[in-house]
Amino acid sequence: MLGIGAALALAACVPGQGEGTEDPATETASQAEGPAELVIWTDPNRQVGFEMYQDENPEVDLQIETLPDDIESRLQLANQAGEGWPDMIVVKTQQMAAFADAPYEFSADISPYVPEDLLGEFSPAILDLCTDGDALYCINNDLSPLVLWYDKDLMEEFGYELPTTWEEFEALGLQLAEEHPGYIMGHIATMQYLPVSRCPMAQVVGDMSLQVDLEDPNCTRVFEMIDNMLAAGALSPMSPNDPEFIADYAANRHLLMSVQPLHRGQYGFINAYEWPEGSVGIAPPLRWEDEDEVHNYYGGGVAYAVSRHSEHLEAAAELAAWMATGPYQTAPETPTFPAYRPAQDNWIENHTDMFYVEDGELGDVVEASESQLSPYWDELNVGSIRSSYAQAVEPGLRQGESIFDLVPAWQELIVNEAQAAGWTVEEG
Amino acid sequence: MSAPTAVRPPRSRSVPTDRPSGRSVTRGQATAGYVLSSLYVLLFVAFAFLPAVYAVYLAFVRPGGGFAGIGNFITVATDFRYVATFKNLGVYALVFLVPTLVISIGLALLLHGRRTGVASTFRVLYYLPHSVIGVAAVLLWLFLLTPRVSPIGGLLESLGMEQFYDVVRPGNPASLAVLFAIIAVWTSGQGILLMFAALSSVPQEVEEAASIDGANAWQMVWHIKLPLLRKWVAYLLITSVAASTQLFAEPQLMSAVTNGAVGTNFSPLQLAYTFAYQYGNFPASAALSIQLLLLGLGGAVLVVKKTGMFRVEV
Structure with a gap:
C-alpha cells in the first residue's frame, strides 16, 4: 500500500482540497x-x-x-x-x-x-x-471572557498584591515559588496567554490564506514567561480539570491564582474545586506593561x-x-x-455573593473583561489546528521540556494541518 | 469497509468428499438453506456490498463532480499524515495478530481434551472479556491505566508512572499502537471458541489411531491437530487482518480523553473520516477507504493461496 502511495506521490499534480468550493451557494431556499x-x-x-x-x-x-x-x-x-x-x-x-x-x-x-x-x-x-x-x-x-481568579484567603495570608500586568504576574509567581514552594499561579494556559499577547499562531491574512509565526516577539514573550515560571515551579503543566491538578493544587487551596474564563468561577472554583463562596476572588484581565489596553480573549x-x-x-x-x-x-x-x-x-x-472583588463591584470586573475583548485570533474551524498545541506541546511540557524546544515542531504541525485543509500559509 | 462478515467460514462439512457416505442434499434442505441465508445476503448486499461499490464510484469522481482519474488517490497519498497512519496501523496489526493467533490456538489446545465441565467453564471465562468491546473496552482500559484511580495503580506507580500521560505517552505513536493492540488482544475470546470448535471436529478415529501409533501429546499437536486446524487458522487470520484495518474507535476516544494530545488522525480510517467530515471531501475519503478494503482483500487472497484454504481434499 505504501508503495502505491509513493508512486502516486511522484505524480506532480496535487489538487487542493478546496476544489469544487469556488461556488459558494449563498442563495437561500424558496420560502x-x-x-x-x-x-x-x-x-x-x-x-x-x-x-x-x-x-x-x-x-x-x-x-x-x-x-x-x-x-x-x-x-x-x-x-x-x-x-x-x-x-x-x-x-x-x-x-x-x-x-x-x-x-x-x-x-x-x-x-x-x-x-x-x-x-x-x-x-x-x-x-x-x-x-x-x-x-x-x-x-x-x-x-466567557478571561478574568484573573484568585484565592482571597491565601492572598491575605501571604500579604501579596494583585498583579495588573503580565510582568507583575510572572514576578509574583517567582516570588511565590521561592517563599511558598508547592503553591502555584495556575496551569500553563498557553492557548489563552497567546491571543491576549496577539501572537500570530494562525492568523487569517486573506482568502484561505494564513500567517503562522511563532517566532514573533508577541509569542516569544509568552514562551519566556512560561519557561521562567515553569522552571520555578509556579505553573502546572496539567489541565485545570485533571483529577491530579484538582487533588494537588485546587481542592487543597494551593492555587493562589489562575487565568481562566468567567464561567469557571462557578463551574470550576466553586463546583469542582469546592472553594467556599466568598473565598473565590475575581480581578480584571491582565495587560502587557508596554501596552495601554487589555486585549482580552474568551x-x-x-x-x-x-x-x-x-x-x-x-x-x-x-x-x-x-x-x-x-x-x-x-x-x-x-x-x-x-x-x-x-x-x-x-x-x-x-x-455577586459568590465571588469576592477587592476594589469596586462584580459588575466592574465583568465589564472590564467583556468590554476589552479583542478577538485577535480568528476562529478557524480546522479542528486539528486548535488541538495542535495539545498534540505537539503539552505532552512535552508534562515531561519537563522547555516550551522553546517544542515550538518548532508545533509550527510545523500547524502549517501541515492548514495546508492539508486547503489553506496557503505564510511563515514569518 | 472490508467487514469480516464478507468472508464466510469454510464449510468443510458440506464438501461431499469429507463425508464419503454420500448423503445428498434434498430439495427441501436446499430451500431451507436459501431461505436462511437470504436474510444475511440481503443485509450484506444493502449495508456492505452496495456501499463498497458506491465508494469505488466515489473514489474516481472529482469533489465537484466529473471523472477524477487517480486524482483522489494522489490527494490522499500526498497528505502529510498518510504514511504515518499506515505505519501506526502496521505496528498495531502486528502486535494484535501474532498474540491473537498464539493465544487462540494455544488456549484452545489446552482446553481440548479436558473434561467437558472444565472446558465449558473456561470457555465462558475466556469469552467474558469479549463482552466488553469497542468503546466500552477502551473506557475500561482508561480507568485501568489512570494511576490515581486504577486497581493496579500501585503497580503503575512502582514502574514510575504517576500520571495518565506517563502510561499512555501520547507523543509516542508506536507505544500507542501497542496499547491499542493489547486492548484488542484482550478480546480474542472469539478466536479461542472458534479454534475449540474446530478441534472438536477432529475425528475421534484420527486421534485414536495416532495414540495407538504411540504419539505423545506434543506430537499429537504438531502432526495431527495443527495441520487439521489450518483452514480455521486461515479464517481467523483473514478476519483479524480485516478487523485490524478498521482501527477507529480506540484512537478516536483516546484523542477525546487526552484533549487532543493523541491526534485525531492516528489510523487510516480516522484520516478517511477527516477527509469526509472535516474537509467535506467524500471522494478522497472513499479513495482511502478503498485502499483499506484492498488491504483486507489482499491479506485474504494471500492467506487463501498460502494455506490452500478452499482446496478440496480428496
Missing part, C-alpha cells in the same frame, strides 16, 4: 407559506430555551433534536445527500464563521430579519464572530445559526433572536453569561 415547522439541532444546555419558546409560541412547531457533539459530520452528510438539513443549529465559537463558508455553506444571512438596534446591545467584538461585512450569519448566546460560548436551506427563514431568525435576547437569557435555567448586555445585570446580581 414556504403558512405556520412554520422548524427542525432544531441543539446541545443539551440550550434545549430548555427552545422548550420555553415552544410554550410561548404554540403556533410554531419546533422539532427539537438534542445531538451529541457531531453537528459537523451531520451537516456534511446532509450536504452530500442534498437534503436533511435542520432549520437552526447551536454553533460553537469556532463554527460561527466557518459554517457560512465552504465546505459547510450552511448559515444564512439573517440580517434582514434582525433589528439593527438589537444588535447594538451586544458585547462589543463578540458579534464579530458572527458577522462578515453587513451579513449576519449567527447571533451570539453567551460569552473561552467557550455558543451562537444560533439559521440554515440557508430553511423554508422558514424569518421564523427561524426570529427564534434565534429570541433565544439570544429573550426571557430565556434571564431564566434561572440559563447557566451562561449572556452576550446580550441588557441581560448581563441579572447574571451579575445572581453571582
Whole structure:
C-alpha cells in the first residue's frame, strides 16, 4: 500500500482540497407559506430555551433534536445527500464563521430579519464572530471572557498584591515559588496567554490564506514567561480539570491564582474545586506593561445559526433572536453569561455573593473583561489546528521540556494541518 | 469497509468428499438453506456490498463532480499524515495478530481434551472479556491505566508512572499502537471458541489411531491437530487482518480523553473520516477507504493461496 502511495506521490499534480468550493451557494431556499415547522439541532444546555419558546409560541412547531457533539459530520452528510438539513443549529465559537463558508455553506444571512438596534446591545467584538461585512450569519448566546481568579484567603495570608500586568504576574509567581514552594499561579494556559499577547499562531491574512509565526516577539514573550515560571515551579503543566491538578493544587487551596474564563468561577472554583463562596476572588484581565489596553480573549460560548436551506427563514431568525435576547437569557435555567448586555445585570446580581472583588463591584470586573475583548485570533474551524498545541506541546511540557524546544515542531504541525485543509500559509 | 462478515467460514462439512457416505442434499434442505441465508445476503448486499461499490464510484469522481482519474488517490497519498497512519496501523496489526493467533490456538489446545465441565467453564471465562468491546473496552482500559484511580495503580506507580500521560505517552505513536493492540488482544475470546470448535471436529478415529501409533501429546499437536486446524487458522487470520484495518474507535476516544494530545488522525480510517467530515471531501475519503478494503482483500487472497484454504481434499 505504501508503495502505491509513493508512486502516486511522484505524480506532480496535487489538487487542493478546496476544489469544487469556488461556488459558494449563498442563495437561500424558496420560502414556504403558512405556520412554520422548524427542525432544531441543539446541545443539551440550550434545549430548555427552545422548550420555553415552544410554550410561548404554540403556533410554531419546533422539532427539537438534542445531538451529541457531531453537528459537523451531520451537516456534511446532509450536504452530500442534498437534503436533511435542520432549520437552526447551536454553533460553537469556532463554527460561527466557518459554517457560512465552504465546505459547510450552511448559515444564512439573517440580517434582514434582525433589528439593527438589537444588535447594538451586544458585547462589543463578540458579534464579530458572527458577522462578515453587513451579513449576519449567527447571533451570539453567551460569552466567557478571561478574568484573573484568585484565592482571597491565601492572598491575605501571604500579604501579596494583585498583579495588573503580565510582568507583575510572572514576578509574583517567582516570588511565590521561592517563599511558598508547592503553591502555584495556575496551569500553563498557553492557548489563552497567546491571543491576549496577539501572537500570530494562525492568523487569517486573506482568502484561505494564513500567517503562522511563532517566532514573533508577541509569542516569544509568552514562551519566556512560561519557561521562567515553569522552571520555578509556579505553573502546572496539567489541565485545570485533571483529577491530579484538582487533588494537588485546587481542592487543597494551593492555587493562589489562575487565568481562566468567567464561567469557571462557578463551574470550576466553586463546583469542582469546592472553594467556599466568598473565598473565590475575581480581578480584571491582565495587560502587557508596554501596552495601554487589555486585549482580552474568551473561552467557550455558543451562537444560533439559521440554515440557508430553511423554508422558514424569518421564523427561524426570529427564534434565534429570541433565544439570544429573550426571557430565556434571564431564566434561572440559563447557566451562561449572556452576550446580550441588557441581560448581563441579572447574571451579575445572581453571582455577586459568590465571588469576592477587592476594589469596586462584580459588575466592574465583568465589564472590564467583556468590554476589552479583542478577538485577535480568528476562529478557524480546522479542528486539528486548535488541538495542535495539545498534540505537539503539552505532552512535552508534562515531561519537563522547555516550551522553546517544542515550538518548532508545533509550527510545523500547524502549517501541515492548514495546508492539508486547503489553506496557503505564510511563515514569518 | 472490508467487514469480516464478507468472508464466510469454510464449510468443510458440506464438501461431499469429507463425508464419503454420500448423503445428498434434498430439495427441501436446499430451500431451507436459501431461505436462511437470504436474510444475511440481503443485509450484506444493502449495508456492505452496495456501499463498497458506491465508494469505488466515489473514489474516481472529482469533489465537484466529473471523472477524477487517480486524482483522489494522489490527494490522499500526498497528505502529510498518510504514511504515518499506515505505519501506526502496521505496528498495531502486528502486535494484535501474532498474540491473537498464539493465544487462540494455544488456549484452545489446552482446553481440548479436558473434561467437558472444565472446558465449558473456561470457555465462558475466556469469552467474558469479549463482552466488553469497542468503546466500552477502551473506557475500561482508561480507568485501568489512570494511576490515581486504577486497581493496579500501585503497580503503575512502582514502574514510575504517576500520571495518565506517563502510561499512555501520547507523543509516542508506536507505544500507542501497542496499547491499542493489547486492548484488542484482550478480546480474542472469539478466536479461542472458534479454534475449540474446530478441534472438536477432529475425528475421534484420527486421534485414536495416532495414540495407538504411540504419539505423545506434543506430537499429537504438531502432526495431527495443527495441520487439521489450518483452514480455521486461515479464517481467523483473514478476519483479524480485516478487523485490524478498521482501527477507529480506540484512537478516536483516546484523542477525546487526552484533549487532543493523541491526534485525531492516528489510523487510516480516522484520516478517511477527516477527509469526509472535516474537509467535506467524500471522494478522497472513499479513495482511502478503498485502499483499506484492498488491504483486507489482499491479506485474504494471500492467506487463501498460502494455506490452500478452499482446496478440496480428496
